[in-house]
Amino acid sequence: GAVSATATANDAEFVSPVSIGGQTVMMDFDTGSSDLWVFNSQLPAADQKGHTVFDTTTSTSFKMLQGETFSISYGDGSSASGNVGTDIVNIGGATVQTQAVELAKNVSGSFLSDTSSNGLVGFAFSKLNTVKPTQQKTFFDNVASSLALPVMTVSLKSGSNQGSYEFGKIDTAKFTGQITNVSVNSANGFWEFDSTLFKVGDSGAMQQITTAPTAIADTGTSLMLVAPEAAQAYYAQVQGAMQDQTAGGYVFPCGATLPSFSIAVGGQNLATVPATVLNFATVGKDTQTGQTFCYGGIQSSGANQFMIFGDVFLKSMFVVFDQRGPSLGLASP
Ligand SMILES: Cc1cc(CN)n(C)n1
Numbered sequence: 522g523a524v525s526a527t528a529t530a531n532d533a534e535f536v537s538p539v540s541i542g543g544q545t546v547m548m549d550f551d552t553g554s555s556d557l558w559v560f561n562s563q564l565p566a567a568d569q570k571g572h573t574v575f576d577t578t579t580s581t582s583f584k585m586l587q588g589e590t591f592s593i594s595y596g597d598g599s600s601a602s603g604n605v606g607t608d609i610v611n612i613g614g615a616t617v618q619t620q621a622v623e624l625a626k627n628v629s630g631s632f633l634s635d636t637s638s639n640g641l642v643g644f645a646f647s648k649l650n651t652v653k654p655t656q657q658k659t660f661f662d663n664v665a666s667s668l669a670l671p672v673m674t675v676s677l678k679s680g681s682n683q684g685s686y687e688f689g690k691i692d693t694a695k696f697t698g699q700i701t702n703v704s705v706n707s708a709n710g711f712w713e714f715d716s717t718l719f720k721v722g723d724s725g726a727m728q729q730i731t732t733a734p735t736a737i738a739d740t741g742t743s744l745m746l747v748a749p750e751a752a753q754a755y756y757a758q759v760q761g762a763m764q765d766q767t768a769g770g771y772v773f774p775c776g777a778t779l780p781s782f783s784i785a786v787g788g789q790n791l792a793t794v795p796a797t798v799l800n801f802a803t804v805g806k807d808t809q810t811g812q813t814f815c816y817g818g819i820q821s822s823g824a825n826q827f828m829i830f831g832d833v834f835l836k837s838m839f840v841v842f843d844q845r846g847p848s849l850g851l852a853s854p
Pocket residue numbers: 551552553554595596597599739740741742
């Protein structure tokens with residue numbers, strides 16, 4: 522049946538409750554990776570501070586997988602590593618009896634300081650799972666056969682702190698109009714699709730993307746990382762925008778008028794990201810002019826061979842991650 526978990530957002534990430542061996546932990550759902558790892562009782566006490574940890578010793582269904590370990594690093598430089606067991610995992614009513622649960626013994630600083638999340642659930646393809654010597658399957662791969670439809674839908678709403686991940690059903694109350702379906706190439710292990718055209722603002726001309734003509738849908742990335750030529754063309758239309766080394770990307774005067782950004786998903790289907798979500802954060806004041814600068818939700822994907830459409834893109838969409846195909850469905854919420 523249809524199951525759903527709520528997601529709370531500080532607009533930089535969306536966490537949801539996950540039950541592991543009967544213990545509920547708030548975790549980050551990441552369609553850009555394929556490991557389920559959790560803060561747990563093996564971590565040094567100092568590293569557990571501020572976090573909810575999964576206690577392997579009090580779960581009657583937990584089993585350690587002897588000799589199995591994991592080690593993962595993410596695009597933002599964060600990382601985690603440790604050992605592996607299995608337990609009963611339930612997300613919003615969907616249950617996997619024997620889910621690989623990776624137990625962090627080391628986590629990098631950004632995970633320690635982010636007390637709103639106690640681990641990640643990966644929803645990319647299992648070929649990216651890092652467990653060695655026996656690669657493990659994702660929760661989504663394990664649960665798919667028990668669902669009426671092998672789908673996960675994602676509706677992340679900006680600012681409202683509410684969003685939802687739903688398994689097994691496409692809830693027509695959660696979107697308006699038609700769902701546009703786009704074929705996914707999972708060869709690299711991601712929800713990757715063609716994206717070769719973009720437009721800045723409502724009246725801008727369509728422009729070609731030549732440097733990185735594909736994108737992945739990644740709920741674990743906060744920003745929208747687009748091909749350098751597209752980022753450059755976007756900020757050329759923002760008064761006072763500049764690239765700032767300290768901020769690590771494009772910034773602009775917070776009062777600047779921002780155009781919308783439209784980009785092709787699959788063939789000619791244009792998805793438009795409204796200006797309202799394209800001011801990501803305030804970064805500080807210019808000491809000379811006293812002007813406050815803001816950091817853009819659109820940034821360059823640099824030398825990456827694909828673009829990364831994170832929460833800035835996803836929170837203005839209703840997205841269906843569909844194992845049939847596989848494919849992505851996009852609609853207006
Ligand atoms: C922790 C984490 C996850 C992701 C995206 N897959 N990033 C960039 N960082």
